[in-house]
Amino acid sequence: MATKIYITSALEHVEDEVKISGWLYNKTHKGKLIFLMIRDGTGIIQGVIFKNDIPEDIFEKCLHLPQESSLELTGKVVADKRAKGGAELQVKDVKIVQEAQEYPISPKEHGVDFLMDHRHLWLRSSKQHAILKIRHEIIKAARDYFDDLGFTLVDAPIFTPAACEGTTTLFETDYFDQKAYLTQSGQLYMEAGAMAFGKVYCFGPTFRAEKSKTRRHLTEFWMIEPEVAYCDLNQDMDLAEGMVEFIVRRVLKNRQQELEILERDVSLLEKIVRPFPRLHYNEAAKILQDAKADFVYGDDFGGGDETIISNKFDKPVMITHYPAQVKAFYMKADPEQPDHALCVDMLAPEGYGEIIGGGQREDDLDILLKKIKAHNLPEEAFKWYIDLRKYGSVPHAGFGMGIERTVAWICGLNHIRETIPFPRTIYRLYP
RNA sequence: UCCGGUGUAGCUCAAUCGGCAGAGCGGGUGGCUGUUAACCACUAGGUUGUAGGUUCGAGUCCUACCACCGGAGCCA
Numbered sequence: 164m165a166t167k168i169y170i171t172s173a174l175e176h177v178e179d180e181v182k183i184s185g186w187l188y189n190k191t192h193k194g195k196l197i198f199l200m201i202r203d204g205t206g207i208i209q210g211v212i213f214k215n216d217i218p219e220d221i222f223e224k225c226l227h228l229p230q231e232s233s234l235e236l237t238g239k240v241v242a243d244k245r246a247k248g249g250a251e252l253q254v255k256d257v258k259i260v261q262e263a264q265e266y267p268i269s270p271k272e273h274g275v276d277f278l279m280d281h282r283h284l285w286l287r288s289s290k291q292h293a294i295l296k297i298r299h300e301i302i303k304a305a306r307d308y309f310d311d312l313g314f315t316l317v318d319a320p321i322f323t324p325a326a327c328e329g330t331t332t333l334f335e336t337d338y339f340d341q342k343a344y345l346t347q348s349g350q351l352y353m354e355a356g357a358m359a360f361g362k363v364y365c366f367g368p369t370f371r372a373e374k375s376k377t378r379r380h381l382t383e384f385w386m387i388e389p390e391v392a393y394c395d396l397n398q399d400m401d402l403a404e405g406m407v408e409f410i411v412r413r414v415l416k417n418r419q420q421e422l423e424i425l426e427r428d429v430s431l432l433e434k435i436v437r438p439f440p441r442l443h444y445n446e447a448a449k450i451l452q453d454a455k456a457d458f459v460y461g462d463d464f465g466g467g468d469e470t471i472i473s474n475k476f477d478k479p480v481m482i483t484h485y486p487a488q489v490k491a492f493y494m495k496a497d498p499e500q501p502d503h504a505l506c507v508d509m510l511a512p513e514g515y516g517e518i519i520g521g522g523q524r525e526d527d528l529d530i531l532l533k534k535i536k537a538h539n540l541p542e543e544a545f546k547w548y549i550d551l552r553k554y555g556s557v558p559h560a561g562f563g564m565g566i567e568r569t570v571a572w573i574c575g576l577n578h579i580r581e582t583i584p585f586p587r588t589i590y591r592l593y594p
Numbered sequence: 595u596c597c598g599g600u601g602u603a604g605c606u607c608a609a610u611c612g613g614c615a616g617a618g619c620g621g622g623u624g625g626c627u628g629u630u631a632a633c634c635a636c637u638a639g640g641u642u643g644u645a646g647g648u649u650c651g652a653g654u655c656c657u658a659c660c661a662c663c664g665g666a667g668c669c670a
Contacts, residue, residue: 193633194626213627229621245628265604270631271619272606276662332668348670373668374595386670465667508670517670565670579670590662 165237170206173250176240183208183252186287187232187263189270197225199254201236202287210236210252221257230269231287233260275580282585283594293421294581297414298570302366304413305387305564308406309364314389317356317363319349325544332372334382345370348563351493351548353390354524357559358551364389374589378578379466379516381567383587390561396505396523399560400481403509403519404439406564407479411435414573427575431513434477444484444503447472463489470514479518483507492534495523507562515572521562528552 165180173181185203192198195214200207214222228234237256242249267281268288278285285291306316322336322343334345349365356363366387373380389402411432414422422429442450451458454471458464463485464472473480484503487496494504506522525531531552535542542549570582580586585594 189630191629191632192626193629196627196629198629198632200630209630211628215627227622243628245630247630265621267604267620269605269620272631274606274663277605279662369670371669375668376595376663377665377667380669384670463668466665520670563670568670 170201170203170208173206173208173240173248173252174242177242177250178239180237180239181252182235182237183210184235184260185233187228187230187234188287189230190228192226197222199225199228199234199236201234201252204292206248207289208248208250208252209246210238210254212254212257216253216255217257224259224262225257228259229263230266231284232263234258235260279580279586279591280593286584289424291581293418293424294570294574294576295584296421297418297425297574298566298582300414300418301410301570301573302385302387302566304410305406306366307413308409309362309387309389312362314362314364315356315360317353317360317365319346319352319365319367319388321346321367325541334370334372347371348386349388350390350561350563353388353561354493354548354551354559357390357392357561358555358557361393362389362391376589377466378580379568379571381579381583381586381588384579384583385566386563387566388561388563390559392557392559394523394560395558396483396507396560399521399523399562400441400483400507403507403521403562403564404437404479404481407439407509407519407569408435408437410569411573422574425574425576427573431477432573435479435512439478439481439509440476441481441483442472444482444486447482450475461486461488466516469510469516473510473512473514473516477512479512480510481507482510483522490522492538492540493524493531495525496530505560509562511568511572513572513575515568517565518568518572519562519564521560523558523560526552526556526558528556 165182167182167184168176170183183201183203185201187199188202188207189200190198197212199210199212201210212222212225235258236252236254238252238254240250241253243251268284286295322338323346325344333347336343336345347369349367353363353365364387367385368383369386370383372382391402415429415432448460450472451468456468456471458468483506484497485506487494487502487504490504490506494506497503497505504522508517509519510516511518525534528549531549535545567579567582571579574582576582580588
């Protein structure tokens with residue numbers, strides 16, 4: 164009786180009679196020989212069918228089997244240098260679970276729009292498969308990092324009563340007899356969590372209704388957001404660089420095969436070790452001025468500015484102390500230079516831009532109230548948030564890391580849309 | 595929202611000055627016992643994004659619209 168195996172373990176079953184359940188990835192034939200490339204989600208193996216080994220009608224059926232037909236192959240695993248992966252299946256029996264209709268995605272080239280229209284099928288392709296395996300590894304590593312440090316997962320709500328940051332456009336939705344907004348950050352809720360649990364994080368989707376139309380933007384994306392009580396900016400940066408190093412090391416260790424499929428230059432990832440450079444905003448501004456970039460001191464950095472700065476280093480760069488006016492209301496001002504905020508942005512190398520934004524939060528009740536007023540935010544909606552400064556306020560800090568941008572960087576992709584299973588952009592809500 | 599670009603067979607793209615609508619892949623049929631995006635032969639496949647306009651004649655020129663791509667701003 165053949166034992167059922169997954170393709171990933173095929174090399175452990177050489178000379179065994181096995182059964183593999185999967186889908187037809189590709190096919191070729193030569194006279195009395197048929198080569199079936201089978202994938203099962205764990206890997207790809209070649210099944211070889213000799214006409215004389217198998218009933219005539221099954222041979223004929225396999226000859227005309229469309230791509231992505233679902234099948235169960237039974238046969239012996241043999242080592243063979245001619246096969247990719249070093250082993251192949253000598254097929255003795257084929258059970259066709261379903262003969263597929265003509266499959267739209269051929270192994271040849273396709274355009275982005277066509278592939279995105281077929282995203283539900285495109286996920287089966289080896290490159291997309293590799294990206295999403297790495298995405299999973301990154302998410303798991305990030306969670307393990309915080310879990311191992313004693314953080315508690317405290318999930319933030321998706322429906323929120325008002326803007327978290329006020330500046331950006333929100334998705335509005337009907338919520339019974341009132342309006343609700345889809346969250347654009349879990350951070351304010353994490354501040355409440357940090358005061359209850361000390362060290363917390365959330366991991367969930369966030370929504371931005373801005374009509375951004377670049378390779379770095381989605382309308383729906385995922386963030387992991389830690390928040391720590393009794394924590395200052397420097398400790399916050401220690402936490403952030405530790406996490407990024409941990410994630411990269413984990414991907415290099417567990418996802419070599421996927422990085423190879425993506426033809427990622429891993430030597431660049433191997434350089435991602437602590438400490439990461441830390442630059443004051445003024446130092447970063449100097450780099451831009453020396454590079455004669457079209458940049459005005461006091462402004463936030465644009466995408467091109469970020470690339471100029473990050474290209475000076477082969478590690479992620481942390482830029483601190485942005486002018487307070489370009490940052491959100493909850494950022495704490497630096498006591499030594501009050502027009503600068505105790506904040507940090509981490510820029511990924513190779514021009515991938517900002518992957519982390521964070522900093523120390525305003526913990527003084529009166530200053531916070533003034534800032535809410537200055538930003539024209541509805542004080543009523545922030546009543547609970549203000550409460551946190553009334554009942555045992557402490558210095559605290561945190562950050563948010565964008566999962567998709569991190570995946571794009573680690574995978575070496577030039578567009579963020581392939582880093583999430585079903586991307587949402589201003590022009591795409593399907594599939 | 596602004597700037598630039600693209601839209602032709604199922605897919606990726608050609609089509610010269612405005613003059614017969616084409617190729618490769620994929621599909622179908624046949625051949626081949628070691629293929630890796632196989633190969634060889636034959637074959638089917640078109641409302642040229644939509645609506646107008648100019649012209650003897652429009653895939654090609656003009657106008658509007660639609661869809662998408664790239665970039666800017668905003669941000670993770």
